[in-house]
Structures are given as C-alpha cells and as structure tokens.
Amino acid sequence: MxxxxxxxxxxxxxxxxxxxxxxxxxxxxxxxxxxxxxxxxxxxxxxxxxxxxxxxxxxxxxxxxxxxxxxxxxxxxxxxxxxxxxxxxxxxxxxxxxxxxxxxxxxxxxxxxxxxxxxxxxxxxxxxxxxxxxxxxxxxxxxxxxxxxxxxISTFPRDMFSVEPCQVIHSFSLGEDKSTPLECSKYEDGKYLIGQPAIRSCVSSCEAMILMDFGRLDLVDIDKIRGTNLSRLTTLKHDLENNGFRCTVLTLSKGMSSDIHEKETMVLKALDMKAEGGDAVVSVDAQIGGHVVMLDGFSELAGSEGDTSEPFIHVRDPFNKLRLKVKADYIFQISSEVLVIHHPGSRT
Structure with a gap:
C-alpha cells in the first residue's frame, strides 16, 4: 500500500x-x-x-x-x-x-x-x-x-451525482522514495485514479492519470504533481504534446456565457472523439471553484414507463478520489473547455 x-x-x-x-x-x-x-x-x-x-x-x-x-x-x-x-x-x-x-x-x-x-x-x-x-x-x-x-466539501452538489461502483483491482504508491507517496488505484476497466495531493493540483493529477492510462508510468513526475499550482488545460496540452501525444482543445464561442446547447455539443463531441481509446479532461466551474476532471463516458438511465430517460456523464474526480456518475445536464451547464488526448492509433 x-x-x-x-x-x-x-x-x-x-x-x-x-x-x-x-x-x-x-x-x-x-x-x-x-x-x-x-x-x-x-x-x-x-x-x-x-x-x-x-x-x-x-x-x-x-x-x-x-x-x-x-x-x-x-x-x-x-x-x-x-x-x-x-x-x-x-x-x-x-x-x-x-x-x-x-x-x-x-x-x-x-x-x-x-x-x-x-x-x-x-x-x-x-x-x-x-x-x-x-x-x-x-x-x-x-x-x-x-x-x-x-x-x-465535495466537488459537485450532493444531489447531482452518485459514486460509481467500480472495482479496484490493484493499488500501489507513486513515489515510494518520497516521504509521502501518492496512492494510486487501477480499476477493472484499465483506468487509473489518484487523489490530488493539494487543493490546486487537479490538472497535474489528471496528467498523471492520462499517462498511466496510456501505459506511460515512466513519464509521471511526482514532484510536478505536488508542486503545480493552478495550471490550465492549455499547459497540459503543451506538456503532453512534448511527450509525443496528439491533443485537441475544444472551446466555447462565449466561454461560460455560451448557451447550454453549445456546451452539451462540446462535451458530447469530446466523448465521441475519445471513443477509440483516448482520454479527455473537462474544465468545470464546480462547487469547489475552477476544477478539472477526467471525462470517461455517457450513459442513460431508463425511466419508468412513459418517462424519459435520464442522461449521466461518468468522470474520475481527483479532488475526492472517486469515480462519479454526474447528471449530464449539470455537467453541460458548468463545463467551459475540454482537452481530448487521442489514442496513437486513432484517426480522429
């Protein structure tokens, strides 16, 4: 451990x-x-x-x-x-x-x-x-x-999400030579999750999860995770591209002032672009302030007879170190930018 x-x-x-x-x-x-x-x-x-x-x-x-x-x-x-x-x-x-x-x-x-x-x-x-x-x-x-x-404190309002029942298959520490190594979990779907070690290290924590998702544990920098303060997706894109990754940033025409339809289109486009095995990070105006989470997927819960289904967005949240299923309409509302990291073999 x-x-x-x-x-x-x-x-x-x-x-x-x-x-x-x-x-x-x-x-x-x-x-x-x-x-x-x-x-x-x-x-x-x-x-x-x-x-x-x-x-x-x-x-x-x-x-x-x-x-x-x-x-x-x-x-x-x-x-x-x-x-x-x-x-x-x-x-x-x-x-x-x-x-x-x-x-x-x-x-x-x-x-x-x-x-x-x-x-x-x-x-x-x-x-x-x-x-x-x-x-x-x-x-x-x-x-x-x-x-x-x-x-x-939680990232999102308590009535907007539930915890994903995902099985941890392996736990290990990043930075065994450090005084306080970071605990990491690998799940049965091959995804990784770490808890950000400081309030403002969400971007660098997501970068570490991306590198591990792509099998590049050798590139994970523990000191960078601990030392990063209020980084941005553009910086994350630059760092990943320097390590040979191909990335795309999706933005809104009017930032957070854009309408909900444009935000929904952006998030769903990102999920579609990563469908061939990539990763995505979404920037959100969360309950804890500006934050980023790993964007993993989309699902719908069928309603009772005659009712419409309810859509959800699946995320990995480094702040609470949990995998969450968040109401899609809420995620669309608070999203401002998405970084898509393409799988090396994808054409998107």
Missing amino acids: GTWTKVLPTLFEQLPVFNGVGSCKKDTDVVPRGAKRRLDFDSSANSFSDQPVKRITPDSSKYRKTEASIIKLFNLEKKYGNKGVDIGGVKFELQFTQHNRQHSIALKLSEINAVVNHNPYISRIVLLDSGETFHFPYFGSVDTPCKARESV
Missing part, C-alpha cells in the same frame, strides 16, 4: 462524528434531499442487490456501528470464523486526505469505531491480510446529511 504518513487516532478527537460506512445508492432510487438512505453492506463494491437491506440484529454480534458494517462488507465471519481467529483482531488500514496531505491509520477491527467516530475524512479502508479495498464514498454525496458532516 506504500508508505503513508502515520497519524495517531488521538489527533481526531475534535473532529466531527461519523457513525458508519457509506454505500452507493441504487440507480433507481430517488431520495429527497435530507431523507434517510438505505445503506447496503451485503453487496460488494460492484454488485448491488435490488432486495431490501437486511439490518444487523441488535443481539447478533458484539460489534456495532462501523465495525459491524465492515464485518459484513468484507465478509469477515466467513473468512476467519472457521479458522478460530478473533475477528476483533483483524487488521485494517484507514486512508484519508487532510490538510493537503495523505494519511493512513493501521488498527484492529475492534479499534475502528473509536477512530472513525472522530474522523469524517476517511475515504478508503484496506484489509491488510489480503489487500482487499473498499471506498468510503465521500459522505456528502451518498449518506444521510447531518450537522456533523456539513463541513465536508
């Missing part, structure tokens, strides 16, 4: 309270703002059941809250029950980003509630025995809102 900055649980005593692991809501759910959501811990990160969630019976286990959820999420009783292992001693690593730096905490299952209750920033949990990893979806996006979580 790489060497992370180790932080003692006592540092979080003054932080807001978090009482459970988040889970992606089903595509068919329509949950009013502020309503309680069902959390499904019976399924894996890429398998979601349409059946009602079965809650843990109060007297079924001595573990409560997040610990009980983790037991079900990782299927610990099946993995360790027949081996005579006390699952309370099974070791995990909790990972999070705070104050522009990545951190991790290694601890036993029985110690997790005490730490998680005081740390709302945890984004991933790793079972150290196997390396099996699950995201704690960013709380503002998938969990019931409460006063303790109002300070958690």
